[in-house]
Every structure is written in C-alpha cells, then in structure tokens.
Amino acid sequence: MLRWLGILVGVIVVLAVIAVVVVTQRLDGWVKDGIETYGPQYTGVAVTVDSVSLSLLSGRGAIRGLRVANPDGYDGDYAMQVGRIEIALRPLGVLDDPVIIDVIEIEGAEVHAQSRDLRDTNLQVILRNVRAATPPPAEDEEAAGPQLIIERFTLTDTEASVTAARLGAVAVRVPDIELTEVGRRSNGASIGQVLQQVLEPLIAVVLTSMAEGRVREQLEERGEELRGRAEEEADRLRERMRQISPF
Template sequence: MWKKIGIGLIILLAIIAGAVWYLVSNLDSLIKAAIEKYGSAATQTSVTVGGVKLSLGSGAGTISGLSIGNPPGFTSPQALGVGAIMVQLDTSSLPGNGPIVVRTINIAQPQMNYEVIGGVSLTGVSTSSNLLIIQNNVKNYAGRVAAAPPQGGTPARKEIINDLYVTGGEVNLIATTVLHGKKVTVPLPPIHLTNIGRASGGATPAQIASQIINAVTSQAAKTGAAALTQQVKAAAGGALPGNVGGTLKGLLGP
C-alpha cells in the first residue's frame, strides 16, 4: 500500500517538475507571445517581437526587434520600431502574489514614424495622425479591460515600474503634400517615467501598456507636429495661413 502511494507521489512530483521545467525553458517564448497578443489588442495594429531573453537568476532581460504597425490607411510600414529594450527585474518580488517590481526599463534609439493622413496644404490640414489613433486605441483598450468583470482562475499579477527611460529616439515626419517627398527627421526628447503603478499598489499589464505607449506616442506626436508646423510656416513665408495654425494644434495630442 505505502509502496504504491510512494510511487504515485514520485510520479506526481515528476509531472510537476516537468511542468515547471517547461514553463522556465519556454518563458522567453511565452513572454514574446504575450507581448504580441496583448500589444496587438491594445493598439489595434500588428505588434511583433523579434526575440526575448530573460534570466530569472539575475532578473536581466532583453526584448529585441519590437515593432508596432500602423493603423489602416497609412503608408509607412510601422509607427514604431525599437532595436532593443533592456529590462531589470527585482527578483525578490517574483515569489508570492504581490506586484512584480521592474527596477528599470531602457528603450534605446526608438524610430517613430509620425504620419498625417492626407498630408498638409497651405489651406488646410488633416486632424488625424497615426500616433493619435494608436493613443486612442490604447486608451479605449485599457478602459475596456478595467471595466470588464473578473474572469475565473487566478488573476494576473500587477506590476510596478520604478524607472523607464527612452533615449536617443528619432521621429520621421511623413506628410507628402507639404514636404513633397522630402524626409524630415527630428530628435525625440528623452523621456523618463517613474513609479508607474506604485500609487495604486500595482497596475495591470493593460494599464502599464497604456501609460508607456501613451507617453512615448504623445511626445513623438508633439515633436512631429512642431516640426510639421515649422515646415508649413516655411512654405507660407513665415506665417500660418487661415485656420491651419489652430488645426495643427489638434495634432499635438492630449
């Protein structure tokens, strides 16, 4: 009897060990799949990741080849591309059920395409851009997730990000009408966000994504719109004609 129980426990432990090994050995691919699934749902565009490398021992990780596609109707292949994102977890926060603490996230040299639908002329300007559409999509997604009734099973753990840095970025301005095919690239000012989710004791992945994407796209939209304003002014001899100035302000984002 006891021998049979002992054999049964050994088999059970072997199954559990196998499951844990599978999760650990496939953790990188699981994270990659989660980023692509939930990123695409939030932005309503195609989000892809080249690869993920995460060490549970050191807490250091790298997300490479992140790309956020453009909404329908835009000509550039993507809205944002990042070669590598460096992540450092606080490994002491991993056990238990409390929020997972991310010490730092470094997004280096992102390439943002700021594209205005229909371009801009001296008599008028479109009031929409790819980055503003993505901002609104992420905001609406976060609202839907927050309002959704809790599902069965174990709830996803919340997260806190101590510091997030965006450095060395560039914004490529795409407005065919006023630029006549000329490429205009302007530097993206550095971005530093602190204590994301800390005030509420942790934030959901959807809320985290909303804050990060909103901050990056908002700054890129403002930078792109400011560069676009200068281009329109130069084409108009130094002054914005008609109501173009007021309409351009709408492209700055919230």
Template sequence: MSTVLKVLAGLVVLIVAAVVVVVLNLDKGIKTAVETLGPKYTQAEVTLNKVDLSLKSGKGTLSGLVVGNPVGFKTGQAFSLGEISVQVDTSTVTKPVIVIQQIRIMAPEMTYESGKNGSNIDQLQKNVTAAAGSSHNATDSATEVEGEGVKLIIKDLLVSGGKIHYSNALLGDKTIDVALPEIRLTDIGEKSGGATSAEVVKEVLAAINKKAGSAIANSPAIDDLKKQLQSQLKEKADKVVGDKLKGLFNRE
C-alpha cells in the same frame, strides 16, 4: 499637450504595454504572446525578432519589436525598437503586485503620420483603448483573465536615443526627423502600492508631460520642423494661386 509630446507619450505607453505582456507571460511563449496579443489590441501587425530572458534572474532583452500601421496609413510602420532590456523582481511575479526594477528602451523610432482623420498614433491608441475595454467581457483568453487583477510597480524607466519621423501629405514621400530627449521616469505605481495597467498609462503620461514637455518644446528640431512645414505650405499655396491665375488668363 503638444503633438510631439503626444507622440512620445504614445511611444512610451505602447512600450510599457508590451513589457506588461512580457511580464505576464514569463513562463509562456513570450514571442508568441506579443505577436498574438499585439495585433489584437493595436489592430496592426506586431512582430518581435528575438527574446532573451532568464526566468531565474528576471533579466531579459527584447530585440526588433516592430508595430505596423493601422489600415489607412501609407508609411511602413508606427514604431520600431532597437532593444528593450528588462529587469523583473522574480520573487514578485506570482504576487498581486509585480515589481519591475528597470526598463531600458534604446533607439526607439516612431513614424508619426498625420492623416485627414488624425494620426496613426492616435488610431493605435484608440484601438488599444477599445480592445482593453472589450477584454473585460472576454472569457476565452486565459492570459487576459490572469492579468486582470495584477498591479505593477516600475522602479526605473529610461528612454534614450529616440527619433520621430514626421510624415504629412504636404511632405510627399519625405519625412522630417526629430531627435527625442532622454526621458527618465521613476517609481511608477510606488505611492499607491501598485498600479493597474490603466493607472500606469495615466502616471506615465503625467510624468512625461511634466518632465519632457519643456525639453521637447525648446528643441531646435521643433523650430526646424515648423519652418519646413511653413515652407511646404507656402509652396503649395503659391502653386494653387499660380494655377488659378493661369486658368483665369487662359480663358477664351
């Protein structure tokens, strides 16, 4: 899977995780749940500006969801979302399989920062995986216990208007911006009669790899990104060679 594809997959997976938290806390303080459980799983600051959800209709919107970066990264945040709209089948909320009719993710923006030991997105995913594994042994969180046996079906998931901001030490304070193609996934967990959170993640990754891979790989923005990086590398290399030559001829 290409780097950009991994970024997109990471974005969708993290968003789905946030929506799962919302669904499992329909009758509780959603904003508090997201801002409390988010940092626990990501090891980064998570803030949610506004939640507007009707328990009766199952329709709702989440605005201003921002996930910061793990320790060791310099960019301001990993991703931010303009708005997420959710439609939950409320008749299934108390059942073993919760049906989410649709998830609409509008104008997501992700900053992919490449570091010496991997990217910020890689680290976030590692943090989430580690936290999810340890949560099986935790007994002090009622929310986690309640969610252990829950399965999900996501009928329709749409990501549109997204952007990636690529950051690398070679670029200095600049970023390279890449527009994301529209991504649509349907019937996640449908065939199996419901999917666990881990199975949702696996299915989302597989679907993105199949449906979005060629679109991203063929994007003109990717060629632009490669050219800009090659240019930056050449400039750095020329400078290093120039400095060494100066040092050679300036020797007494």
C-alpha cells in the same frame, strides 16, 4: 520512517528543480507569445517580436526586434521599431502580484509618425485603440491579466521621422524620456494603463515636433508670398522712377 521522509523530501526538491528548469526554458516563448497576443488586443495593430530571453532566477532579460505595425490606411511596415529592450526585475519576480519591474530600458527606438490630414496621425490612432481597450480603473482591477509596477522606465536616443502633406518626411529630435514608479500609486497597473503612461509622453513629443514643422512651413510659405509682393512693388517703383527721371 525518517529515511523514507528524507527520500520524499529529496524527491520533492528534485521535482521542484525540474519544474523551475522547465518553466525557465519555456518562459521566453510564453513572454513572446504574450506580447504578440495581447499587444494587438490593445494597440489594434500587429505587434511582433523576434526573440525574448528572460532568466527567471536572475530576473534579467531582453526583448529583441519589437515592431508595432501601422494602422490601416497608413503607409510603411511599422509605426515603431525597437532593436532591443532591457528588463530587470527581482529574481522570481514574475510570480509576484503585482509584478514589480525594477528597470525597463529602451535605447535607439525608431518612430515613424504619419499624418493623413491636419487632425490625425497613425500614432494617435494607436493611442486611441489602447485607451478604448483599457477599462476604467475600477473595472480594470477585476480584469484578467497581471498588475504591473515599473520602478524606472527610460527611452533614450530615439530616432523619429514625421511625414505630412506638403511637409514631406522630416527627421525630428525626440528628448529622452524617464518615468518612475509607474503603477505604484494604485499598487499595480494593468497592461493597458502602463501602455498609456508610456505612449502618451512619446506621442506628445513627436506631435509637438510635427506641429512645429507645420508652423515653419506656413511661415516659409507666408514669407515667400510677402517676398514676392515686395519684389513686385519694387519693380513698380523702379518703373515709375524711370518714367520720372530725366536720365
């Protein structure tokens, strides 16, 4: 009897190992499909990923070639592009509820902000889409999808360009961004809530730079206007002096 029990336990262990191996092998594809499926539902634009590598046992992984397309009416293939995203969570942590992610590190992202008028940009359109697709917190708890806690999120060495009417394309400096305990207070946040908390400071920084660029542009235009008037007045004074002077 004990022999058969031992064999049964051995078979169960083998099947469990096989299941873990299969899940691990397919996990990368599932994550990639999830990003490309749920991303557009929240952002309202195409979201694509080149590849995903995530180890279920070690809890470490990377997302390569993440691109967020532009909304309709804006030029260019994408609004944001990230070459590589590093992720670390506890082993088998993707099975937890909520899923606790220790670290998400994004380095060298490219952001391209465009303004069609003085009030709207492609980044604001994307953020509005995320907000519209995210139910209020009370409803969000019952919404399908995993709840997330991100202990530490960093965005460093970001390159950004701003394109606006009369301003042209201008490179702007984006300060590094660090967020901690995202979703911790509510014991988990939905995908939409996490996207909002990550996108809002990034977009705020870029739009501030855009606004500063417009102010500089207006000051320069005003300066040119005043300089032109001063030169005209100087010419008039010189002409009067020539008429008055006996020399």
